[in-house]
Amino acid sequence: HTPYPRTVTICCCTRTHTPCQPALWKMTENCFMHHRTKVLTIDTMNPNVKKVEYAVRGPIVQRAVQIEKELKAGAKKPFSEVIRANIGDAHAMGQRPITFFRQVLALCSYPELLEGNEFPEDAKERARRILQACGGGSIGAYSASQGIECVRQDVARYIQERDGGIPCNPDNIYLSTGASDAIVTILKLLVCGEGRNRTGVMIPIPQYPLYSAALADLGAVQIEYYLDEENCWSLDVSELRRALVAAQQHCSPRALCIINPGNPTGQVQSRQCIEDVIRFAAEEHLFLMADEVYQDNVYAEGCEFHSFKKVLFEMGPEYSDTVELVSFHSTSKCYMGECGFRGGYMEVINMDPDVKVQLTKLVSVRLCPPVPGQALLDVVVNPPRPGEPSFNTYIKERTSTLQVLAEKAWLTEEVFNTVPGITCNPVQGAMYSFPRITQITGNLLLAPDMFYCMKLLEETGICLVPGSGFGQREGTYHFRMTILPPTDKLKIVLEKVKQFHQSFTQQYS
Amino acid sequence: HTPYPRTVTICCCTRTHTPCQPALWKMTENCFMHHRTKVLTIDTMNPNVKKVEYAVRGPIVQRAVQIEKELKAGAKKPFSEVIRANIGDAHAMGQRPITFFRQVLALCSYPELLEGNEFPEDAKERARRILQACGGGSIGAYSASQGIECVRQDVARYIQERDGGIPCNPDNIYLSTGASDAIVTILKLLVCGEGRNRTGVMIPIPQYPLYSAALADLGAVQIEYYLDEENCWSLDVSELRRALVAAQQHCSPRALCIINPGNPTGQVQSRQCIEDVIRFAAEEHLFLMADEVYQDNVYAEGCEFHSFKKVLFEMGPEYSDTVELVSFHSTSKCYMGECGFRGGYMEVINMDPDVKVQLTKLVSVRLCPPVPGQALLDVVVNPPRPGEPSFNTYIKERTSTLQVLAEKAWLTEEVFNTVPGITCNPVQGAMYSFPRITQITGNLLLAPDMFYCMKLLEETGICLVPGSGFGQREGTYHFRMTILPPTDKLKIVLEKVKQFHQSFTQQYS
Structure with a gap:
C-alpha cells in the first residue's frame, strides 16, 4: 500500500465529501488520498516559524x-x-526574592491583608497606591495597554534619577510582558519591503537568540556583526561598518541592536564605545535598540553601566533631538530575578509621533501586560527609601x-x-x-x-x-x-x- | 524652503556622513535631505501593522x-x-474576585504566609502544590514554556470532567498569556503562501476584533461569514459554504474560527449546530479554532454550553481521529473576570506531531506565560471541593x-x-x-x-x-x-x- 501523502488535500475517495473510516485508507486502493490528511503539516505550515x-x-x-x-x-x-x-x-x-517586593504583591493579590499587622507600612502604602490605579481597585482588571499610568510615572522618575536628571517622559514608557515582548514589538514595526528592500537588522554575534528567532519569524534579514573575543568581547565600530556595507548589497539595513551588558558574552560597554555606536547609527541612519536588561549586573572593576539614553543626551541636541532609540528593561534579571512575572518596560526616544500612535494601537490588541508584573515593576523602580521601615532589609x-x-x-x-x-x-x-x-x-x-x-x-x-x-x-x-x-x-x-x-x-x- | 521629505534616507548634505546641526536644514539649500529624517515613519513602517x-x-x-x-x-x-x-x-x-483564588495567589507571592493562621488549609494546600512545581519553589522562576506540568495536568482533569469523561492529555495543553496569545500563535502557524495561495481564515461577522487584527498583522486573508441576526445570531452552515466558495477564488482557506458563546453577539450554539460545523470542517478540510472563553457565561433558558471537543468525540472516530481542533480558554471571563493576570490555555487535538514540535519551539522563544496567571488558572480548574473549608464561600x-x-x-x-x-x-x-x-x-x-x-x-x-x-x-x-x-x-x-x-x-x- 502506498503511504498516503501528507500534503495532498483533495479527496479522491469514491464517497467524496464523506470522510472515510479511519482504517479505510489501508484497505481500499482509491481511498488513500482523502481528507484525513492534516490541514496543518510541517510542509504546509508557516515557513518562517520553521526557521x-x-x-x-x-x-x-x-x-x-x-x-x-x-x-x-x-x-x-x-x-x-x-x-x-x-x-x-x-x-x-x-536566589531569594526581595522580601519587600513580595509583600507588596501579596497585598495587591489579597487586599484584605491591608487590614492586618503582618506587613510594614511602606509595603502597604505601595500596595494601596497600585490598587488605587487599578480599575475597581483590583489587579484583576485590565490596565491601559501602555501600562498603568502611575507605574509609568514611577518608571520615568527612576530613569531620570538613573541618568542624572536627563528628563524622561512617562508618555514614552510602554510596559511589557518581559523585555522579549517589547523587543519583538519594535522589530515588528520596523519590518517592511521585499527582496533587496527587505528590512535588515544588525545584531551582535554572539547574540541572545530571541533576536535571531524574532527576525526569522518576521522574515527580516539578520545582519551579523561580530564582537571581538580577543578584546573582552568589545564592540568595534569598524566591524559594524563592515557588516553594514556587506549587508547593503542584499537588504535594507534599518536598525542596530546592542546588548549591554552583553548576553551571552558578559562584556560591559565603555562610555566611549557607546558614543561611537550612537554616532555610527546617526551617520548610517539606523534605528537604535538598546537591550539593557542587565543594567544592575556589573561586576568588573573599572566597569560601569552607561545607559544609551544618557550618553545620547550628553552628546548634545545634534544627536539627542534626532537619533531614534528604544531602550529595554525587565524585572527578570539584575538583583530581582523575577522571571516568572514577565514584567518589563521600554522607553522610546525620538519616535515619529505617527508611528507611536501605531505602536500604541498595536499593543492594545493584546489588551495589557500582566498586571502583577506591572505591580512588581512599580516596586522595583520605587523601592523603599531611607527612613522607611523596609529600607534596611x-x-x-x-x-x-x-x-x-x-x-x-x-x-x-x-x-x-x-x-x-x-x-x-x-x-x-x-x-x-x-x-x-x-x-x-x-x-x-x-x-x-x-x-x-x-x-x-x-x-x-x-x-x-x-x-x-x-x-x-x-x-x-x-x-x-x-x-x-x-x-x-x-x-x-x-x-x-x-x-x-x-x-x-x-x-x- | 522645501519641507524635508519623510522617506528620503540618503544624505546629500555637503558634509556627508556628519549629521548636520538640527537647525541647518532650515538654512542651507543643499542640506534639506539629510540623516535627520526618521528611520521609522508611517511611510516606512510595517504595512501590515498599519492595517x-x-x-x-x-x-x-x-x-x-x-x-x-x-x-x-x-x-x-x-x-x-x-x-x-x-x-x-x-x-x-x-465585580469582586473569588476569595479563595486571591488567597492562594497571596500565599504563592509571599510564602511566609504559609506559616501563619490567616488562611484556610485548602488554600495553603493549593499554594504549596503550585510552589513545589515552581523552580526553586518561587513563582519568580520561569516555568516550562508549555506551562507548569502540574497545572497542565489539572487543566486536563478539568476538561475531562467537563466533557463527561472524554480523555484529555496534558501534553495537548499549552498555557498562554490570556487566550489572545494562544489564538495569535495558532493563526501564526497556519499562515503561508502568497497571492491566491495565501492562507485564508474564516471568522464570524460580527467578530471579536482580535481575529481581524491578528490576520491583518500576519497578512492572512480574512474570510467573513455572517451570523444570522434574524435568528438570534445563529450560525448557518449554508452561509459558511457561501463564504468559503467565494473565498476560494482568491485565497487558500485553511481554518475556521468559531466564538461560542459569541462575542459580541452573545449567542450560544446548539449541539446540532456544532455538529454541523464540525462536519463542514471535515468535509472542507479546515482547521477548527474554537474560542470558548465564555463557556461558563450562559444565561438563557434552554441554552447550554457544548464544547467542540465533546461534540467532536461524540461524533465518533471518523471525526475525533481526524479533525484538527484547538480550543481556547481564559481566566479573564466567566465568573472569575481576572483579566489582569493574563492567564489562559489551549487544548490542541489531532495536531500533526511535527507541527506540535514547532509549536512548542515557537512558544519557548517567549520563555513562558506569566506564572501568577498560571497559578490562578490552576485554582480555577482545581477549586475547593465539597468538604474543604473554602467550598461554601x-x-x-x-x-x-x-x-x-x-x-x-x-x-x-x-x-x-x-x-x-x-x-x-x-x-x-x-x-x-x-x-x-x-x-x-x-x-x-x-x-x-x-x-x-x-x-x-x-x-x-x-x-x-x-x-x-x-x-x-x-x-x-x-x-x-x-x-x-x-x-x-x-x-x-x-x-x-x-x-x-x-x-x-x-x-x-
Whole structure:
C-alpha cells in the first residue's frame, strides 16, 4: 500500500465529501488520498516559524528534562541531579526574592491583608497606591495597554534619577510582558519591503537568540556583526561598518541592536564605545535598540553601566533631538530575578509621533501586560527609601545578592582559565560566562560544541547551551554557562566541567 | 524652503556622513535631505501593522480617557463620570474576585504566609502544590514554556470532567498569556503562501476584533461569514459554504474560527449546530479554532454550553481521529473576570506531531506565560471541593456572580427592546449586548454608528463600541455594550441610552 501523502488535500475517495473510516485508507486502493490528511503539516505550515531557533530551550534542554524524568523513575546515572546552568533563571537556582517586593504583591493579590499587622507600612502604602490605579481597585482588571499610568510615572522618575536628571517622559514608557515582548514589538514595526528592500537588522554575534528567532519569524534579514573575543568581547565600530556595507548589497539595513551588558558574552560597554555606536547609527541612519536588561549586573572593576539614553543626551541636541532609540528593561534579571512575572518596560526616544500612535494601537490588541508584573515593576523602580521601615532589609538583600553574583562571576572566570584548552573572558556583567573551547571535534551527527554539551550532560548532569545557539566565529566553539548556581554548587559544577573537559579532550583530540 | 521629505534616507548634505546641526536644514539649500529624517515613519513602517484595527480600545475609548482627564481637571460636563461599557473588564466594573483564588495567589507571592493562621488549609494546600512545581519553589522562576506540568495536568482533569469523561492529555495543553496569545500563535502557524495561495481564515461577522487584527498583522486573508441576526445570531452552515466558495477564488482557506458563546453577539450554539460545523470542517478540510472563553457565561433558558471537543468525540472516530481542533480558554471571563493576570490555555487535538514540535519551539522563544496567571488558572480548574473549608464561600461567590450576570443579561435585552428604533437579540451568553440601531445617519466625517457612539459619549459619559469595530452587514448599525456595570448603574445606563436614542433620532432622522 502506498503511504498516503501528507500534503495532498483533495479527496479522491469514491464517497467524496464523506470522510472515510479511519482504517479505510489501508484497505481500499482509491481511498488513500482523502481528507484525513492534516490541514496543518510541517510542509504546509508557516515557513518562517520553521526557521525559528531558540537554543536556550533547545535540544540539550529537552534531553535534560528527559534525564530528570529518568532519574525520578530510578534510572542509574553517574550523577543524582540535573543542574540547569542553561538559562538565566535566578530563583530556580535558589536566589531569594526581595522580601519587600513580595509583600507588596501579596497585598495587591489579597487586599484584605491591608487590614492586618503582618506587613510594614511602606509595603502597604505601595500596595494601596497600585490598587488605587487599578480599575475597581483590583489587579484583576485590565490596565491601559501602555501600562498603568502611575507605574509609568514611577518608571520615568527612576530613569531620570538613573541618568542624572536627563528628563524622561512617562508618555514614552510602554510596559511589557518581559523585555522579549517589547523587543519583538519594535522589530515588528520596523519590518517592511521585499527582496533587496527587505528590512535588515544588525545584531551582535554572539547574540541572545530571541533576536535571531524574532527576525526569522518576521522574515527580516539578520545582519551579523561580530564582537571581538580577543578584546573582552568589545564592540568595534569598524566591524559594524563592515557588516553594514556587506549587508547593503542584499537588504535594507534599518536598525542596530546592542546588548549591554552583553548576553551571552558578559562584556560591559565603555562610555566611549557607546558614543561611537550612537554616532555610527546617526551617520548610517539606523534605528537604535538598546537591550539593557542587565543594567544592575556589573561586576568588573573599572566597569560601569552607561545607559544609551544618557550618553545620547550628553552628546548634545545634534544627536539627542534626532537619533531614534528604544531602550529595554525587565524585572527578570539584575538583583530581582523575577522571571516568572514577565514584567518589563521600554522607553522610546525620538519616535515619529505617527508611528507611536501605531505602536500604541498595536499593543492594545493584546489588551495589557500582566498586571502583577506591572505591580512588581512599580516596586522595583520605587523601592523603599531611607527612613522607611523596609529600607534596611531591602538594601541588605539587594547588596548581598549582587555581591554574591560578582563573586561567582570572578570565580567562574578564574577556574575556567586554569583549564588547558578553555579560555574565558572576564564576566564583566550580566549572568553568563561564554568560554571558548579549543581542540574539540564533533561526530558525524553533531557539531563539536553540541557534541561537547550533550556528552557533558549525559556524563555529569550539567546542562549548558552550545555556542552555536548564540552564533560564534566559524571554527570557534563555546558554551554559555550561567553564574547562577549557589556558590558551593557552582564550585562543584566548575570542577566537574574541568574534569570532563580533560577527559573529553583526551578521548576526542 | 522645501519641507524635508519623510522617506528620503540618503544624505546629500555637503558634509556627508556628519549629521548636520538640527537647525541647518532650515538654512542651507543643499542640506534639506539629510540623516535627520526618521528611520521609522508611517511611510516606512510595517504595512501590515498599519492595517491592524482594534476598536475595543479604539478612538471612542481614547476620547473617553481624555474626557476622564477633563473631568478630573474640573471641566463641566452633563455627567460626573465616564462609564466604560466598552470592554469585558469585570473587576473594573466592581465585580469582586473569588476569595479563595486571591488567597492562594497571596500565599504563592509571599510564602511566609504559609506559616501563619490567616488562611484556610485548602488554600495553603493549593499554594504549596503550585510552589513545589515552581523552580526553586518561587513563582519568580520561569516555568516550562508549555506551562507548569502540574497545572497542565489539572487543566486536563478539568476538561475531562467537563466533557463527561472524554480523555484529555496534558501534553495537548499549552498555557498562554490570556487566550489572545494562544489564538495569535495558532493563526501564526497556519499562515503561508502568497497571492491566491495565501492562507485564508474564516471568522464570524460580527467578530471579536482580535481575529481581524491578528490576520491583518500576519497578512492572512480574512474570510467573513455572517451570523444570522434574524435568528438570534445563529450560525448557518449554508452561509459558511457561501463564504468559503467565494473565498476560494482568491485565497487558500485553511481554518475556521468559531466564538461560542459569541462575542459580541452573545449567542450560544446548539449541539446540532456544532455538529454541523464540525462536519463542514471535515468535509472542507479546515482547521477548527474554537474560542470558548465564555463557556461558563450562559444565561438563557434552554441554552447550554457544548464544547467542540465533546461534540467532536461524540461524533465518533471518523471525526475525533481526524479533525484538527484547538480550543481556547481564559481566566479573564466567566465568573472569575481576572483579566489582569493574563492567564489562559489551549487544548490542541489531532495536531500533526511535527507541527506540535514547532509549536512548542515557537512558544519557548517567549520563555513562558506569566506564572501568577498560571497559578490562578490552576485554582480555577482545581477549586475547593465539597468538604474543604473554602467550598461554601467559593460556591456562594461563584453562583451569585453568575446569577447577577444572568439578571443583567435579561434586563439589558428587555430595556433595549422597549426603545423604538432599537432591536436587541437575547443575550444568551457571554458579557455583551449587540443591539441594532435603525434610522440613524452619520455626518461627513463619521459612519453612523461611530457618530452615534461618539455623541453618546459626549452627552452621557457612556463609552460603547460601534458595531463597525466588529463588522456588521452593510447598511446595518449596532453597538456593543457590556452587561458588566453593577445592576443599579446598569439600569441608569440603559435609561440614559434610551433617552439619548430618542433625542438622537429626533435630531438626526
